[in-house]
Structure formats: structure tokens, C-alpha cells
Amino acid sequence: MNAFRAVAVAMLLLGMQGGGVPAVAAPANAVDKPVRIDIRNFAFAPATLTVPAGTRVVWTNRDDEPHLITSAGKQFDASRALDTGDTYAVTFAKPGTYAYYCSIHPMMVGTIIVQ
Amino acid sequence: MRDANDSTNERRRHFLGCMAWAGAGTLWLMKGGVLQAQPLGGADAASAADASFSFVQISDSHIGFHKEPNPDVAATLRASLNMINAQSTRPDFLLHTGDLTHLSRPEEFDTLGQLMSEARSGKVFYVPGEHDVIGDNGAEFFRRFGERQQAGGWYSFDHRGVHLVGLINVLNLQAGGLGSLGAEQLAWLKNDLAGRSADTPLVVFAHMPLWPLYPPWGWGTDDSAEAMSYLRRFGSVSVLNGHIHQIQQKVEGNITFYTARSTAYPQPAPGQAPAPGPLKEVPPGSLHRYLGIRDVRHVQGRQALAVTEEVLS
The missing domain is CATH 2.60.40.420 (Cupredoxins -  blue copper proteins)
Structure with a gap:
């Protein structure tokens, strides 16, 4: 659940910045947060x-x-x-x-x- | 949802409504087996003259607390003790009804012990508050301030015809519950009182209120009703508690319940804030104005009806 949220937020931020990077790596282990x-x-x-x-x-x-x-x-x-x-x-x-x-x-x- | 200003104004209004919050202590006069309260520093010689003896209750000194509204709780405790020492009649003993310290730290217990040694009184009897038993189930508290009568820390003694009982209701607390006496202590209490004449005046003291004063804030004791069932047959019973940092009283038959003010800081009246905790908005420098408050109570014992009178000024 948290992993989803982290990825979604990361994608949203990238989108707002208008960056052309196609994908961002999710944290290796989302529960580290x-x-x-x-x-x-x-x-x-x-x-x-x-x-x-x-x-x-x-x-x-x-x-x-x-x-x-x-x-x-x-x-x-x-x-x-x-x-x-x-x-x-x-x-x-x-x-x-x-x-x-x-x-x-x-x-x-x-x-x-x-x- | 309220904003911060609303909340602040509400607290300020509330504070103005209960200015007389800090207590130096209460002088208890035993007259004909009935306990009467006098303001510390305000008791006149005449009212003390016909008392068989007197003692002083102080509570909730919270040594180690260092925030608003009282960054110097040692000073306000010392002021309270100075008022006790200034009494024309020396009290036979002092009762401290718990929360000596804020966090059960050794240096806090040290300070408390040093300050209490300045009181000119024969002896101090203590019961622990929940702040005094953190981390070690009260081992350090009992080592320093315990009476060592029973393994659980509770005790009783007789003084000039009056039977006094110190109870522990801050240990082995259960999730979702209130204060707790526990089966072992209740069995001891029942046995302790069993052989005594109903004429014996009783004074029972413990930290948390021994009646359901305001359970949503944890102000009560889960099994207090069982304890009260043992006390009910006695003609004059006074139950003295601390914990809530304000005076609340209740009369139930021959049993009168009383909570004392704190020597450190006030707490809101039941339900008058989002939660219990220190009332912060006390004007700077005005703490001492609230020491030595008036609190007079007279209870007619051995009557069907008890009369409670309280004057705050």
C-alpha cells in the first residue's frame, strides 16, 4: 500500500516537473520508510x-x-x-x-x- | 474543526473561570471524628483549638516538570511547605497523595526528598501516583518512601482514634481501564477493616480518584465500588485523592470524597478541554497568587445528610 503511494507521488512529482524520464525506480524496499x-x-x-x-x-x-x-x-x-x-x-x-x-x-x- | 485561536480563547476563558487553581495544601482538622478542611495559611486559632489533631495534605508536586505554566515546580512546593511551617499549630503529619515526580527519575526523587525534609512535621506519609512508578513498577518509590507494611505497598495506621489507610491504585493498569486496586489489595482492605467498630473515623487516601469522577479522562478507579462497599458501614469516612489537580468533592452517605489541588500546575475541569494536561495560560509571575487558596469544608458525620460547604476566594 505504501509502495503504491510512494510510486504514485514520485510519478506525480515527475509529471509536474514535466520531466521526460520515462520511469523512476521504486525504492528497493518500501517498508524502509x-x-x-x-x-x-x-x-x-x-x-x-x-x-x-x-x-x-x-x-x-x-x-x-x-x-x-x-x-x-x-x-x-x-x-x-x-x-x-x-x-x-x-x-x-x-x-x-x-x-x-x-x-x-x-x-x-x-x-x-x-x- | 476548530482553529488554534478558538482553542486558545476557549482555554483562556476557561482559565479565567477557575483562577484559584494552585494549592499550597489543605489543612485537615479532625473534630469529633469528622474531618474538616481549612485553607492553609488561613486557619484561625479558634477553629484549630477544638480539633483533636490536624494534618496537611499536599499532592501532585511533579518534580521534574519544567514547562508552562510552571517552570519551577520545586519553588512552588517549597512555598507550600513554608506555609505549612508557618502554621501556628504544627500538623501531626503530612500526606502526599502522589505524583511526587514527573518521570520517576532518581534525581527527581532526590529533589522531592530534600524538599520534604524542610517540612516541620513529624512524618510524611506517601502514596505513589502513576508518574512515580514509570519503568520499575514503583520499586524506587517504595524503596525511598514506602511504609513497608505489605508487599504491594499499601498500608494502614491508627492515629488518635482515627484509622488511616493508604491505598495504591496506579499499578497493573489494564489497557482501556482506569486506576486499579486489584483483588489482593481489596482482600487486604476488607480484612483490615473487618474487626473495627463502625464508630471508628476512617481516612482513606490514594492518588487517583476512588470514584468515577470523569472516566473519559481516566479519572477514576475500576474497582473502587468494591472498596467503598467495605467503607459504607462506618459513620465517618473521608476519601482523599490527588491526580486531577483541582478540587472536586462528592458526598455519598457517610463517605466524603475529596481531590486536592496540585502544588505544581492546574488541569482543566472535567470535559472542559480536548484532553487533560497542564493548563498553560497562567499569567507570568502570578503562580504564587494562587497559593494559599480558601477551601473550607464542613461535613456533618453520622447524619443521613452530609453538608458540604466550599468557599473559594
């Missing part, structure tokens, strides 16, 4: 994210309150406390559904669906 989740107003955005296997997901805390990323089923390592602007990254190698939450504000929940 990390996918971002913002933490804002005590919520994960997007709350549900679907990505291909191998995607690196990066959370960024945009709140003034610290938050943590904790797997609901201990499927991946928990983050340390993320202060404002701090990030945490996890690469999801295996397909599956990964529920997570903030262990100090547990009403904050999110899901990563890895295909």
Missing part, C-alpha cells in the same frame, strides 16, 4: 494503523504530559517515559494484531495491524 503515529491530547493518531510486515513504526509524543507505549500482550518491548517531543520506534517483522496502550494513562489505546 517509517510510519509515524502522533500522541496528541491523550490519544494515538491514528489509533489503528495497518502496515506491511517489516514496517518501522515511530511514535512521537506531542503532549506536555509524558506517555508510554506498552504492548497489551507483551508482544514488543515497552518504551521508557516519552517526554514532549520524544520518540519510540518498533519494527514489526511478523504479521499480526498488536494492541498497545499507555501504561500510565491506560484509557489511551491503539492497534497496529501488520499484514
Whole structure:
């Protein structure tokens, strides 16, 4: 899905530039590009994210309150406390559904669906 | 979708509506087994004279927080402690109802411990907030500030005929849930209270509200109703919490619930902002104006009807 989008954007840019290059090589591995989740107003955005296997997901805390990323089923390592602007990254190698939450504000929940 | 200006104006309007937000602490007077609150710094000698004893509650000092509206939370905690020290009647002890630190860092605990040692009071009793248990399930907090009565960290003690209970509701939180006491702690509480006369005044304290104050923001405790079922038979029960950085009160039969202000920064009233978190728009230099607020409460115990009176000025 992301590979499609990357190619489409690249083609659009080339078209706008009016370049005559017939084709541009897609990135060797589209999932190298990390996918971002913002933490804002005590919520994960997007709350549900679907990505291909191998995607690196990066959370960024945009709140003034610290938050943590904790797997609901201990499927991946928990983050340390993320202060404002701090990030945490996890690469999801295996397909599956990964529920997570903030262990100090547990009403904050999110899901990563890895295909 | 609102734009940023709308949001800012809304927050400003909201702030103007709740100016008296920062709390030095609350002086609690025990009178005839009924707890009364006095403003710290405003309690007159006459009202303290007929109290059997007093203690002070402070909360949410968030040492390590360094942003708007309070880049110096150590200074505002120190100001609170100075007000406690200036009381004509020395409180028997202090309660700190959690969020001592912002990020559970050792240097934050160090600063908190050093500041609290400046309080002229016999002893400080602590319960952890969720900010105090990050990364280690509270191991460092309990090592420094725990009472070491029970493995889980909860405890109780008697003071001049009053039974006080410190509960932990910030550990083992479940995805999608609120604060949690857990089966083991509830069993201990039930047993701790079982043999006591219903005449015994109870003071129960924990960080997160022990009633469903505003669950959409996580302001409540999943299994608090079970705990309340053990407390209901007692004639005078006061439940003291922190966490939400503002005063909220509720009376339910003989149980009075109370949340304290923070010594660090205010949070919005329930539902009055997109999310909880620091209220930023406090005019520069005006933090101290909001210390030493008036908060008077009187609750008639052992009556079917409890009367709560609150004056803010």
C-alpha cells in the first residue's frame, strides 16, 4: 500500500516537473520508510494503523504530559517515559494484531495491524 | 474543526473561570471524628483549638516538570511547605497523595526528598501516583518512601482514634481501564477493616480518584465500588485523592470524597478541554497568587445528610 503511494507521488512529482524520464525506480524496499503515529491530547493518531510486515513504526509524543507505549500482550518491548517531543520506534517483522496502550494513562489505546 | 485561536480563547476563558487553581495544601482538622478542611495559611486559632489533631495534605508536586505554566515546580512546593511551617499549630503529619515526580527519575526523587525534609512535621506519609512508578513498577518509590507494611505497598495506621489507610491504585493498569486496586489489595482492605467498630473515623487516601469522577479522562478507579462497599458501614469516612489537580468533592452517605489541588500546575475541569494536561495560560509571575487558596469544608458525620460547604476566594 505504501509502495503504491510512494510510486504514485514520485510519478506525480515527475509529471509536474514535466520531466521526460520515462520511469523512476521504486525504492528497493518500501517498508524502509517509517510510519509515524502522533500522541496528541491523550490519544494515538491514528489509533489503528495497518502496515506491511517489516514496517518501522515511530511514535512521537506531542503532549506536555509524558506517555508510554506498552504492548497489551507483551508482544514488543515497552518504551521508557516519552517526554514532549520524544520518540519510540518498533519494527514489526511478523504479521499480526498488536494492541498497545499507555501504561500510565491506560484509557489511551491503539492497534497496529501488520499484514 | 476548530482553529488554534478558538482553542486558545476557549482555554483562556476557561482559565479565567477557575483562577484559584494552585494549592499550597489543605489543612485537615479532625473534630469529633469528622474531618474538616481549612485553607492553609488561613486557619484561625479558634477553629484549630477544638480539633483533636490536624494534618496537611499536599499532592501532585511533579518534580521534574519544567514547562508552562510552571517552570519551577520545586519553588512552588517549597512555598507550600513554608506555609505549612508557618502554621501556628504544627500538623501531626503530612500526606502526599502522589505524583511526587514527573518521570520517576532518581534525581527527581532526590529533589522531592530534600524538599520534604524542610517540612516541620513529624512524618510524611506517601502514596505513589502513576508518574512515580514509570519503568520499575514503583520499586524506587517504595524503596525511598514506602511504609513497608505489605508487599504491594499499601498500608494502614491508627492515629488518635482515627484509622488511616493508604491505598495504591496506579499499578497493573489494564489497557482501556482506569486506576486499579486489584483483588489482593481489596482482600487486604476488607480484612483490615473487618474487626473495627463502625464508630471508628476512617481516612482513606490514594492518588487517583476512588470514584468515577470523569472516566473519559481516566479519572477514576475500576474497582473502587468494591472498596467503598467495605467503607459504607462506618459513620465517618473521608476519601482523599490527588491526580486531577483541582478540587472536586462528592458526598455519598457517610463517605466524603475529596481531590486536592496540585502544588505544581492546574488541569482543566472535567470535559472542559480536548484532553487533560497542564493548563498553560497562567499569567507570568502570578503562580504564587494562587497559593494559599480558601477551601473550607464542613461535613456533618453520622447524619443521613452530609453538608458540604466550599468557599473559594
